Amino acid sequence: xxxxxxxxxxxRKYLNGELDAAAMYKLERQAENDPLLMDVIRxxxxxxxxxxxxxxxxxxxxxxRRVQERKVQKMTPWKLWAAAASLILISxxxxxxxxxxxxxxxxTADLAKSDNNIPAPVVGEQNAKVESGIQYESxxxxxxxxxxxxxAKAPVSGRVAAVKKPHLNLNDxxxxxxxxxxxxxxxxxxxxxxxxxxxxxxxxxxSRNGNIANARMMKTNxxxxxxxxxxxxxxxxxxxxxxxxxxxxxxxxxSGEPVIGWDKYKRYxxxxxxxxSSWAGTVVLAFRVDDSGxxxxxxxxxxxxxxxxxxxxxxxxxxxxxxxxxKEVTLKIKFRSSFVLP
Amino acid sequence: MQAIxxxxxxxxxxxxxxxxxxxxxxxxxxDPAGDELLLKQYLKTGDLAVLGKLFQQHASMVYYVCNRYxxxxxxxxxxVMQIFEExxxxxxKQEIRQFASWLYVxxxxxxxxxxxxxxxxxxxxxEEFVEFxxxxxxxxxxxxxxxxxxxxxxxxxLPEGQKQSIRLFFLDEKCYKDIVDCTGxxxxxxxxxxxxxxxxxxxxxxxxxxx
Numbered sequence: 001x002x003x004x005x006x007x008x009x010x011x012r013k014y015l016n017g018e019l020d021a022a023a024m025y026k027l028e029r030q031a032e033n034d035p036l037l038m039d040v041i042r043x044x045x046x047x048x049x050x051x052x053x054x055x056x057x058x059x060x061x062x063x064x065r066r067v068q069e070r071k072v073q074k075m076t077p078w079k080l081w082a083a084a085a086s087l088i089l090i091s092x093x094x095x096x097x098x099x100x101x102x103x104x105x106x107x108t109a110d111l112a113k114s115d116n117n118i119p120a121p122v123v124g125e126q127n128a129k130v131e132s133g134i135q136y137e138s139x140x141x142x143x144x145x146x147x148x149x150x151x152a153k154a155p156v157s158g159r160v161a162a163v164k165k166p167h168l169n170l171n172d173x174x175x176x177x178x179x180x181x182x183x184x185x186x187x188x189x190x191x192x193x194x195x196x197x198x199x200x201x202x203x204x205x206x207s208r209n210g211n212i213a214n215a216r217m218m219k220t221n222x223x224x225x226x227x228x229x230x231x232x233x234x235x236x237x238x239x240x241x242x243x244x245x246x247x248x249x250x251x252x253x254x255s256g257e258p259v260i261g262w263d264k265y266k267r268y269x270x271x272x273x274x275x276x277s278s279w280a281g282t283v284v285l286a287f288r289v290d291d292s293g294x295x296x297x298x299x300x301x302x303x304x305x306x307x308x309x310x311x312x313x314x315x316x317x318x319x320x321x322x323x324x325x326x327k328e329v330t331l332k333i334k335f336r337s338s339f340v341l342p
Numbered sequence: 343m344q345a346i347x348x349x350x351x352x353x354x355x356x357x358x359x360x361x362x363x364x365x366x367x368x369x370x371x372x373d374p375a376g377d378e379l380l381l382k383q384y385l386k387t388g389d390l391a392v393l394g395k396l397f398q399q400h401a402s403m404v405y406y407v408c409n410r411y412x413x414x415x416x417x418x419x420x421x422v423m424q425i426f427e428e429x430x431x432x433x434x435k436q437e438i439r440q441f442a443s444w445l446y447v448x449x450x451x452x453x454x455x456x457x458x459x460x461x462x463x464x465x466x467x468x469e470e471f472v473e474f475x476x477x478x479x480x481x482x483x484x485x486x487x488x489x490x491x492x493x494x495x496x497x498x499x500l501p502e503g504q505k506q507s508i509r510l511f512f513l514d515e516k517c518y519k520d521i522v523d524c525t526g527x528x529x530x531x532x533x534x535x536x537x538x539x540x541x542x543x544x545x546x547x548x549x550x551x552x553x
Contacts, residue, residue, distance in 0.1 A: 021519070029515075048415075055415050055419045056402055063398055063401065
């Protein structure tokens with residue numbers, strides 16, 4: 001405004017017809033070669049003197065106000081440093097809290113913490129360990145974020161008490177292994193019951209004399225499981241058998257279960273998992289449930305042999321319908337041989 | 343020889359800017375050095391008050407440019423403030439040699455964008471702001487004579503209003519008002535004839551040069 005005031009007034013005079021012909025021509029000639037000047041002249045032609053002047057006054061005030069706003073908002077350097085330090089402190093505290101937060105995806109994650117006196121079960125990572133004469137090997141069941149079975153193989157007459165070192169690794173993979181004692185003629189298996197969110201001990205073990213009736217299935221409450229995990233199951237002459245706790249971290253109450261109920265389903269499996277062949281072992285399946293409740297996208301997570309795998313799939317397909325779930329369901333079927341062991 | 347001098351005279355008058363009449367050089371308070379100083383000071387300190395002071399010195403130019411395109415004083419006022427905001431953002435990102443010219447381009451582009459977004463393009467006459475090359479040194483004597491003939495031919499080809507206005511304005515050095523009096527055209531007609539005539543003349547000259 002201040003810089004170009006003389007020109008503005010000259011243009012104003014030109015527009016008011018106050019200039020002589022030569023001066024007018026001079027300005028016009030200049031405007032013909034200067035688009036800026038031409039635009040200003042035309043802009044002034046479009047407006048009215050009084051109105052334009054009041055607008056320009058407003059603009060001056062607005063700019064002054066705008067400049068002052070920024071001054072108020074401007075932070076002094078020490079304030080900036082303080083703000084930066086606060087941010088770093090908050091980030092650090094948050095980081096520590098997050099880092100130390102126990103992986104609470106599994107409700108059983110605190111099992112070991114609940115009783116320090118109880119020797120915690122051993123949880124294997126990826127590699128086999130030998131500890132106190134007991135060999136542990138971990139077998140990834142599905143994927144890292146679903147479940148992992150850890151099997152512990154004990155000497156024939158090994159006692160659970162041999163497992164002493166409380167070493168429980170509970171991480172997001174929700175893998176946990178428990179060693180429990182069991183009767184010589186039974187193998188126990190602990191699985192997660194999504195209905196009650198408690199591990200369920202299921203036995204598909206083969207009787208030494210081939211008596212299927214001895215195979216048992218029991219549901220345990222948390223205390224029992226703790227005892228089992230701690231290897232406190234009664235029986236001094238028990239030997240350590242395969243025990244695995246399968247935890248699907250994504251399991252929810254009432255989701256991914258057979259519609260006939262776990263009890264009936266397990267009984268169904270029990271009755272059909274006896275083979276005439278010499279082989280025995282476990283097949284782990286993973287599958288999804290379609291809208292009609294049928295298992296689909298079945299895949300073998302851990303197979304035994306072709307026959308066993310096929311049989312496991314047949315059992316799954318021929319079995320009960322499943323309640324609808326978005327998550328992948330993992331099922332472990334243990335086959336027993338009808339051959340009598342020598 | 344006379345023909346060449348005449349060509350020089352006519353060609354300069356039509357196509358070359360009148361260097362003795364620099365708008366800013368006439369301005370008593372216009373101070374490009376002062377602009378540069380303030381600009382450097384702002385870039386160094388980041389003090390918005392400095393930029394505000396610099397902008398205020400050109401605020402009237404920005405306002406009238408906006409008023410030329412937007413044709414509304416209230417909208418022009420708002421546009422000026424928006425251009426100031428754009429200035430804050432862009433001033434540090436570009437190399438600015440002459441602040442006033444740079445700000446003019448920024449303002450004009452802002453207004454054209456506003457018009458484009460409001461679909462008012464058809465109501466605004468656009469001139470082509472063409473930089474005419476200094477052809478004085480590009481042609482030899484023979485070429486100059488040839489071009490003079492071409493210029494005359496091209497001038498003859500222009501529509502009557504344009505031809506008359508161009509002759510009166512550039513060759514006879516008549517101001518718009520005198521041309522209005524001489525021809526009976528309206529002032530706006532005269533301005534348009536001169537603008538369009540100049541552009542058509544240049545196109546015609548370019549075509550002939552290519553031949």
